[in-house]
Amino acid sequence: MNEKSLYKLSCGLYIISSSYEDKTSGCVANTLQQVTSSPVQLSITLNKENYTEQLIEKSGKFNAVVISQNIDMDVIRRFGFQSGKDIDKYEGIAHREDRQQIPYVSEHTCAYYTCKVVSHLDVGSHVIFVGEVVDMEVLSEEEVMTYAYYHQVKNGTTPKKASSYQEQTEKHGWRCSICGYLYEGEVLPQDYICPICGAPAAVFEKI
Missing domain, CATH: 2.20.28.10 (Rubrerythrin, domain 2)
Incomplete structure (x- = not known):
């Protein structure tokens, strides 16, 4: 069985963020997808040990941005391989706040979605959150970063806590x-x- 076949699944890369009280964090994920159209709902799957997942659990809200191919790998390094418990993920990073006062990366991103959690499902090591979209906007017309592009062109790797880690x-x-x-x-x-x-x-x- 060749697990690399999972890289052929058509999916993008996203930065998922949340905030609770005075704490804010974000992480890179490839598990964002639309699940309904009326109302518009998105799902995201995150590891329980992920600090962003813990903030979503407490706050019941999150946002997501679609990463473009032009994004600096330092941004992916910051959000994908460092913990929000240890650093301020948004320090020195161009960002704005959504209507729920959650920051989101605003440079070399293609769109953002602001969501309130309506349900969640424990699937063992990870939790699936379903969020109703309360706001969304196109940020740029840059080419989106797909999971395949990240691996094949950017020579990216996958964190051990990611659902797609091999x-x-x-x-x-x-x-x-x-x-x-x-x-x-x-x-x-x-x-x-x-x-x-x-x-x-x-x-x-x-x-």
Whole structure:
């Protein structure tokens, strides 16, 4: 069974954000989809250990933006491989606030959707949230970033907490224990920095 066939599923990449009291966070996900048209409802699936998921649980609201192909990989690194418990995800990032006072990335994004949670489903390691769209807008006409484009052109990796994460076992070299990036080679330079999450050589594991 070839799990890489899952990369062929047609889906985009999105930044999902939420806020509760004075706390705000966001994360990258590829699981956003429309589920109904009247009213318009979207679903999102997030890992229970994800800080953004915990804020959605408490606040009952979230927003989502569609990422464009032109987005800086540093933004994906910030939202995809660092925790909102440790850093302010939006510090130094161009952003606006939606009608629910949740920030969203405003540069190199194609559209945004503001949602109030109407139902959720526990599916083990993850939770599926269904949100009714209370506002949405086109932000740009840039080409959207698909999941396939992220892997094939941007050489992106997938966080371990993502629902689409796949354990890489067929290659040899060094693997970043934070984001899963693979460095192929017998010797990893001591001053090497992961190009995806910015982690130092010390966190790489020999595979």
